[in-house]
Amino acid sequence: MxxxxxxxxxxxxxxxxxxxxxxxxxxxxxxxxxxxxxxxxxxxxxxxxxxGGTLPVLDLAGQRIGSPVARPGKVVCVGLNYRDHAAEAGAAIPAEPVLFLKASNTVVGPDDEVLVPRGATKTDYEVELAVVIGRTARYLENEQQAAECIAGYTVSNDVTERAFQLERGGQWDKGKCCETFNPLGPYLVTPDEVGDPQGLELKLWVNGELRQHGSTAEMIFPVLTVVSYISQFMVLEPGDVISTGTPAGVTMGRPGTPFLQPGDVMELEIGGLGRQRQVLGKA
Structure with missing residues (x-):
């Protein structure tokens, strides 16, 4: 569904x-x-x-698609959750999931304009599998309990301003919370349709060039582990979103590759979950 x-x-x-x-x-x-x-x-x-045909048909032709979940209470993100991405970032493989939060008002539709922030010099992309919570989760004890709390999955672009993230005195949130920095969607796909969340292919292109191509099989901490782990530190509520990390290929890990600029086009997809396309503008 x-x-x-x-x-x-x-x-x-x-x-x-x-x-x-x-x-x-x-x-x-x-x-x-x-x-x-x-x-x-x-x-x-x-x-x-x-x-049974009891619901009215909705014509999608020419219509904008929004985020598949209305403004979430919180967006919890996992950093360095793919071995190849940790390597390209020059970071050690984490012993536990690295967590940070993204402001919920960063969430926009999958094809909405993404704004390069004022003063930005190193705007970057990250294709990620996102989990949407459907049941309150606190102190989950095992993967089965974690699975029961998942409403579905969607595509996330964890857009990041690296200079703000890494060169402005600490705290990743500075580079993660700029407006429009979390395109989400197009669909919220229920777990029964997705099947194994550790077998999904992720791709991202910039101006037609394939930059990221990975699989959720390469995660250091699998989806259900991540959901259970996060519930030990905060209560997850229905509608909350978890972004589970990105594979290698971000601009930061490609020496000599220009960072994103207004006019660039990002396209990304995850197998079975749909495709996004964003044109970059200027804040």
Whole structure:
């Protein structure tokens, strides 16, 4: 099952795709695709409504696709979670997951403009598998409990200003929380459709050049481990997002490669989860 939000910023309509790709309007069932909806979601009941033709069809032609989850309570990110990315960053393999937070208002739609911040010199990209939480998670004891708390998966671009992140006195958040720095979507795909989250292919292109090509199989800390681990330090709530790290190929790890500039085009995809495309503008 694939969920999405359709329409202009601030006026998106919740929708679900049927097996044949037809979009169905969910506004009669919920005003938003948010934590409250995900917490009470009965997938079997919704699938029956789709199959029974009781939901109105929504025409997607020419429409903007928003983030597949309304503004999350928090975005928790895992740094250095791929061995090849840790190596290109010159960092040791972490003994435990490296965590940082991204402001929830960085989240935009998958094809929305990304703004290069004022004073930026090293704006970078990171294709990542994102987890959306569907049930409150605290002190999870095992992977089974972690799996039960996942509403679905989506594509994230963890856009980063490296100069702010690494050269401005510490704290990664400085380079992670600029406006528009977290395109998300296009879909929230439920776990039953994704299957094993450790077998997904990730790709990212800049101006048509393939820059990143990896697999979630290469994660140091797998998805369910990450969810359980984070729950030991903070309560995860329905609608929260976890970005699980990026493979090698970021600009920072490619000496001589220019960092992102206004006018550049980023395209990224994860197998089975859809594709994003962003044109860079200027803040």
């Amino acid at each position: 694939k969920f999405l939000r359709v329409g202009p910023p601030g006026a998106e309509r919740p929708a679900v795709l049927g097996p044949d790709g037809t979009a169905y309007d969910l506004t009669g069932l919920t005003p938003e695709l948010d934590g409250a909806f995900l917490a009470r979601l009965d997938r079997a009941e919704l699938a029956a409504a789709v199959a």
